[in-house]
Structure formats: C-alpha cells, structure tokens
Amino acid sequence: MTRDPHHRHSPGRIAAAALAVGALAAGLTGCAGGGGGSSTLDTKADTTITWWTGQADQAETILEGLAKQYEQLHPNVTIDVSSGAPSTEDLLAKLSAGFAGGTYPDVSYAFGSWASQLEQSGRTLDITDQVSDPAVDWKGFTAAARATAQPDGTKTIGFPAVVDNLSLIYNKTLFDAAGLSYPTNDWTWDDFRSAAKKLTDQAKGQYGYGYSVSGSEETTWQFWPHLWQDGGEALSSDGKQAAFDSAAGTKALTFLQQMAVDDKSVYLDQTDTKFGQLFAGDKIGMITSGPWQLYDLKTAGTKYGVTYLPGTDGDHQTVSGPDVWALFDHKDANRAHWSYEFIKWLTDPKQDLAWNVKYGNLPLRESEVDSPEFQAQVKALPGLEVMAANSANAKHARPTVPGYNGLSEAVGDQISRVLQGQGEPEPALKAAAQKADQALSGNGP
Structure with a gap:
C-alpha cells in the first residue's frame, strides 16, 4: 500500500x-x-x-x-x-x-x-x-x-x-574521520563541493555525495533547487513551455557535472535506492533527501546530522512535493x-x-x-525539526501541469547523461526542452 x-x-x-x-x-x-x-x-x-x-x-x-x-x-x-x-x-x-x-x-x-x-x-x-x-x-x-x-x-x-522538502543530510562518522567541520545552514555550494572532494576515497568505495542518474523524477527534482537558486525557472510564466534551458539551468547543471565528472566525488545511483543505503552504511558523506530517510538511518544506527540545502548568494531554496x-x-x-x-x-x-x-x-x-x-x-x-524549519525555504512549488511527467522524464534523462560524461549541459538542456515542450503541448510520448 x-x-x-x-x-x-x-x-x-x-x-x-x-x-x-x-x-x-x-x-x-x-x-x-x-x-x-x-x-x-x-x-x-x-x-x-x-x-x-x-x-x-x-x-x-x-x-x-x-x-x-x-x-x-x-x-x-x-x-x-x-x-x-x-x-x-x-x-x-x-x-x-x-x-x-x-x-x-x-x-x-x-x-x-x-x-x-x-x-x-x-x-x-x-x-x-x-x-x-x-x-x-x-x-x-x-x-x-x-x-x-x-x-x-x-x-x-x-x-x-x-x-x-529536501534537506542536506550528512554522515558524522565520515566527517569526523576526515577532520571536517559539520555543514551548517549557511553553507554555500562551494563549501559543499569542497567537502565532497575531501570525503571521497575511491579506493575505499567512498564518495562525498550521492545523486540519482536513473532518469526518474528523483533525478529531476534534485535539480530544481540548483536551478531556482541560480535564478532560473522550470516553466514559462504561463506554464506552457519549458524554461529550464537557460543560462541559470546551464550554470546549475555545470556545477553538478563538475562534481561528478571532474571531481569524481559523486556516487551515481542508477536505482534511486542505493545512495541512501550506502549513506547509512558510511560509504557516502552527504545526500539530499527528506523526512522519509530518517527512519532508515535510525534503524541502521547511522550517526547523521541535518541542515538546509547549501545556498547561492544566501538563497537556500529547496523543493517540496x-x-x-x-x-x-x-x-x-x-x-x-x-x-x-x-x-x-x-x-x-x-x-x-x-x-x-x-x-x-x-x-x-x-x-x-x-x-x-x-x-x-x-x-x-x-x-x-530542521526539516520542518526548512519548509520556509520551499518557495517554489514543483510544477503540477499535465505535461510535467513528460518534462520530468526529458530533464532526468539529459541530466543523467551529462553526469555520466555523455553530454554537455547547454545542448543537453536544449534537447530536454524540445521534448518537454512536446509533452506540455500534449504531443509527447
């Protein structure tokens, strides 16, 4: 059920x-x-x-x-x-x-x-x-x-x-072992990227961050806070066209690409489920997830903490569904x-x-x-309690337009390709926008 x-x-x-x-x-x-x-x-x-x-x-x-x-x-x-x-x-x-x-x-x-x-x-x-x-x-x-x-x-x-909402959950065991200070509500994405690199040890099968590359809505909705914090929008004001293929969208996806491809600090999860399990098992330092994750972490005995998402120019917007x-x-x-x-x-x-x-x-x-x-x-x-307070940072609603599911599939597919080194952010988002516009017009698959 x-x-x-x-x-x-x-x-x-x-x-x-x-x-x-x-x-x-x-x-x-x-x-x-x-x-x-x-x-x-x-x-x-x-x-x-x-x-x-x-x-x-x-x-x-x-x-x-x-x-x-x-x-x-x-x-x-x-x-x-x-x-x-x-x-x-x-x-x-x-x-x-x-x-x-x-x-x-x-x-x-x-x-x-x-x-x-x-x-x-x-x-x-x-x-x-x-x-x-x-x-x-x-x-x-x-x-x-x-x-x-x-x-x-x-x-x-x-x-x-x-x-x-999505909040930042961090693994205290891995932060302590790396001698790193815990994340705070004032963290920037640069702080986040730096910590992820320091937490990564591929010889141990250990990564700083986990991200979905299944191409599902898990992939897509994790992207929206990056887009919104950079000043972008998922849709046009009338909700009839994609708007994520913007300079803000390219900047947001480039950041994730740099972490995944250049830094190799991201565990790329094809399943949507393993990154949570690996975090609970002290193999991933940080994940962005929600209230549903906490019961698993308590059951596993994981030492964890929770903060707001890292921000851009003081903007710590999150996504809520x-x-x-x-x-x-x-x-x-x-x-x-x-x-x-x-x-x-x-x-x-x-x-x-x-x-x-x-x-x-x-x-x-x-x-x-x-x-x-x-x-x-x-x-x-x-x-x-942190996640409850983080609700105030849910200033955008995840789109609910009829074509959203087709849009999500198009965006998630292209993000997954880019993070696996199979494309570049700007053309990938343009390709996703074309498919998304078809879905929004009712002509999608």
Whole structure:
C-alpha cells in the first residue's frame, strides 16, 4: 500500500505511476459534472460522504479513527472511509474510472503531480472563497503546499495533505574521520563541493555525495533547487513551455557535472535506492533527501546530522512535493459542505498532530512545531525539526501541469547523461526542452 511506517514514496515511483496512467488522461478531461442531489444546504440532514485515504496499515488506522471522531461530533454525518485502491499509485486510474462511471469519492488523497489533471477533469470543487476565511489559516500552510492545491492559480481543489522538502543530510562518522567541520545552514555550494572532494576515497568505495542518474523524477527534482537558486525557472510564466534551458539551468547543471565528472566525488545511483543505503552504511558523506530517510538511518544506527540545502548568494531554496486532499463535486450541497468541513477539521493543528505528526511526517503548519507531540517525534527522529524549519525555504512549488511527467522524464534523462560524461549541459538542456515542450503541448510520448 502507500507508505510503510515513516517512509515516503520516492518521487520516481510517483512520476512513473502518473506516466503509467497517461492513456487515461482523456478520461480525466471533458467529463461533465455528475451526481445530483440537494441543491440547497441543510446542515441537519443525514449525509454520507466517501473518503479515499490512499493509506494502509498504521496510517489507515489513524485516519479511520479520526473519521469516527468526526462522526461523533456530527451525528448526522457518515464517512464511508477506505484506502480507495490497492496502492496510492493506483488512485488516479481509479478516479478516472470513477469519473466515467459516476462512482468517484467526495474526498481523495492525491499526489501533487496529479493536481492539474484532476482540476481539468471538471469534477473538483472550488473552495477558494471558503479558505479565504482567516479562521482557516490558509497562509499557515507553506507556499508550495498552497500552490499545489491551486494548480491553475485560481481554483483551490482541496487542502494540503502531506508536506515534505529536501534537506542536506550528512554522515558524522565520515566527517569526523576526515577532520571536517559539520555543514551548517549557511553553507554555500562551494563549501559543499569542497567537502565532497575531501570525503571521497575511491579506493575505499567512498564518495562525498550521492545523486540519482536513473532518469526518474528523483533525478529531476534534485535539480530544481540548483536551478531556482541560480535564478532560473522550470516553466514559462504561463506554464506552457519549458524554461529550464537557460543560462541559470546551464550554470546549475555545470556545477553538478563538475562534481561528478571532474571531481569524481559523486556516487551515481542508477536505482534511486542505493545512495541512501550506502549513506547509512558510511560509504557516502552527504545526500539530499527528506523526512522519509530518517527512519532508515535510525534503524541502521547511522550517526547523521541535518541542515538546509547549501545556498547561492544566501538563497537556500529547496523543493517540496506536497500531496493534497482533493475535493470532488457531486452537485449536492450537503455533500460539498461536509466534505469541506471534514477536511478543514482534519487539517486543523489538533488533528494534524494526531495524523501527520504521530505518523512521522512533517506538520502541515509551523504553529505545530513547538507542540509536545512534534518534539517527541524529534527526539525519536533527530533532524526532523530542521526539516520542518526548512519548509520556509520551499518557495517554489514543483510544477503540477499535465505535461510535467513528460518534462520530468526529458530533464532526468539529459541530466543523467551529462553526469555520466555523455553530454554537455547547454545542448543537453536544449534537447530536454524540445521534448518537454512536446509533452506540455500534449504531443509527447
């Protein structure tokens, strides 16, 4: 099912899942609104809403318990709760089939990369007016999380469900052995490169840094902070064309090329999984990863620390891939009302502490960081507090446009080639942009 305890799906698997259902994109668009029920709101009427959590095991148990709590608070509301599909990756296909057959839920977990496709289905609610209420504390969510829930910049299709970001994780054992000072939140990329060279000892099979060259979304999303910190953008302002093939993009990829090809200080991972394992086994000095990594490191007994990503001119931007609770329209005022009210309640700090924080995810809002519940998780998973603070550096949202998966594949493929010495940054990014533009126009593979 979705997340094993304290684990997050890799970005590569998320992108692959969306690509696998690409043939169903037509089912997500051009669908007329379905359902049909009460056109006027009666908050006392008995109402049933369907909730697909996309979760399993401990996570599903927690959410089912919260659904029961809500039903006790509102006896006229019944929440038909289930995982929704055999795995989170299968939810998009299940939603597409539901749109066609009129059997889609009122609320579903959704990967952020699906947000634009869901919005274009014509089936989502628009809750923009409701979340403008100061009592909702919409601005308490990170900028990246808000943007993901508003994929076209105007309509709000749901609430943030899970937030994350990439931080720098360093291996204290290797830093101590090399006599190096630990990284700090003020590090530059030059500091990072210098340390990576000093930590590399190929005779021992030891590297300063690990980077994915699988060509998956793991490869691509690790690149975005470099691009953004250098002043570049992934997309044009209208979201219709690639913009990463810029001077900023070339500078960002050249830096990684120099580390991988010239310094030979980067372990190039074809699998997306080995670099984490090698880091845990004291064979890689630094990785850029997220909250899902900490449970493995604790289990392995690895001595590690966490800081922000190194920065460019004081800019320490990171990348975040928030997921959402998408709300769907059944042309029933009562179902729409209670779907919104339930998810608003679920994402309030008290319930978020009982869900995301208890499960080992980052809290949705900064206001939860000082809570006893989060501090207990920090004690169990040191570094989680740094990752929570790093959410403030998630100023860009990872793109959610329908063609993003094709764009990601094009960028990831060219980055992988360059880091393995098979190309140069500028022409590689130009080639990637051509394929990305085809994907963005709907004419990609």
